[in-house]
Amino acid sequence: TIRVNGTLLDGTQVLKIYVKQTESHSILVSWKVNSNVMTSNLKWSSATMKIDNPHITYTARVPVDVHEYNLTHLQPSTDYEVCLTVSNIHQQTQKSCVNVTTKNAAFALDITDQETSTALAAVMGSMFAVISLASVSVYVAKRFKRKNYHHSLKKYMQKT
Incomplete structure (x- = not known):
């Protein structure tokens, strides 16, 4: 009043x-x-x-x-x-x-957006980690295979 x-x-x-x-x-x-x-x-x-x-x-x-x-x-x-x-x-x-x-309140929308952004960042980070791990694994496997191939060729050449 x-x-x-x-x-x-x-x-x-x-x-x-x-x-x-x-x-x-x-x-x-x-x-x-x-x-x-x-x-x-x-x-x-x-x-x-x-x-x-x-x-x-x-x-x-x-x-x-x-x-x-x-x-x-x-x-x-x-x-x-x-x-x-x-x-x-x-x-x-x-x-x-x-x-x-x-x-x-504007911050209520920001919190909702932040939760969505955090979840999206977590998913994207996980995908990046999996892809990175797979890439490193493929690289190490190829490197190991090439190293073994080089030793096999070297042994073969020494025998002949």
């Missing part, structure tokens, strides 16, 4: 709250107060963000001439309800709310 003390006109929509930007850990909200409201009488507003868990609230005091607020330290992929309440000196209130969901 964002509470603004001042004079209101009854029966009209005095305010409207908007989501300007959504990130994984923050929400930027803004609001418009009806021009018929005597803003010169407004002194302070307090902002309270209600999280899905009713035991957790976020409250901040902001000057009344501020018309946007950045709610930070939020959880990724989480639904939030942000409400703005404007009241007059007689404590008559009007309320505007908006539901918003924070974006997915």
